[in-house]
Amino acid sequence: MISFKPVTAVDIKALMQIETACHSHPWTEKTMLSCLGGRYFNLAAFQQQQLVGFYIGEQAGPDLTLMDICVAPDFQGQGIAKQLLSAFIDYAEQQQAENIFLEVRESNTVAIALYQQTGFIEMAIRKNYYPSKESDKNGFEDAILMGISLSLSL
Numbered sequence: 001m002i003s004f005k006p007v008t009a010v011d012i013k014a015l016m017q018i019e020t021a022c023h024s025h026p027w028t029e030k031t032m033l034s035c036l037g038g039r040y041f042n043l044a045a046f047q048q049q050q051l052v053g054f055y056i057g058e059q060a061g062p063d064l065t066l067m068d069i070c071v072a073p074d075f076q077g078q079g080i081a082k083q084l085l086s087a088f089i090d091y092a093e094q095q096q097a098e099n100i101f102l103e104v105r106e107s108n109t110v111a112i113a114l115y116q117q118t119g120f121i122e123m124a125i126r127k128n129y130y131p132s133k134e135s136d137k138n139g140f141e142d143a144i145l146m147g148i149s150l151s152l153s154l
């Protein structure tokens with residue numbers, strides 16, 4: 001059974017293991033550490049004692065941003081990201097946030113499907129936002145800015 005709780009810097013090794021397994025251009029450990037605490041909030045999924053997924057969010061006034069969400073490859077496809085995202089939205093509602101934003105690589109069809117299913121809509125394209133290893137994209141890839149307006153859905 002999967003359980004959920006926030007993590008701190010003591011969990012950095014487990015967070016980085018998932019981060020590097022999941023992303024072509026993972027955050028550095030320094031970036032990850034800088035996103036634990038302060039205006040950032042998180043939730044991690046555990047299978048018994050093993051950290052198997054997490055999200056990192058940022059709060060800036062009425063706006064929350066989903067900075068990162070990852071599920072360890074062996075645990076993908078089991079609804080864990082859906083539960084993490086649902087918890088993120090519950091947290092946003094508790095905080096009386098007005099908007100949730102995120103950016104996603106245009107090639108990341110799995111994440112885009114997850115976000116659309118959760119109610120996010122496409123708001124804008126950020127041209128050449130991400131570094132890319134695909135040579136046909138000149139080393140960069142567009143980001144899709146997606147969002148949910150909670151104030152409109154109340």
Ligand SMILES: CC(C)(COP(=O)(O)OP(=O)(O)OC[C@H]1O[C@@H](n2cnc3c(N)ncnc32)[C@H](O)[C@@H]1OP(=O)(O)O)[C@@H](O)C(=O)NCCC(=O)NCCS
Nearest residue numbers: 022069070071076077078079080081082104110111113114
């Ligand atoms: C994106 C990610 C977090 C999804 O995690 P997950 O736990 O496997 O997702 P879930 O099992 O909760 O699935 C939720 C939805 O995502 C989509 N999805 C998940 N796996 C999919 C796949 N292989 N193909 C297409 N859509 C998929 C579906 O819409 C799915 O809903 P459904 O099962 O009702 O069809 C995971 O693939 C991951 O860590 N990817 C690498 C990191 C990343 O890209 N993060 C997003 C950065 S913006």
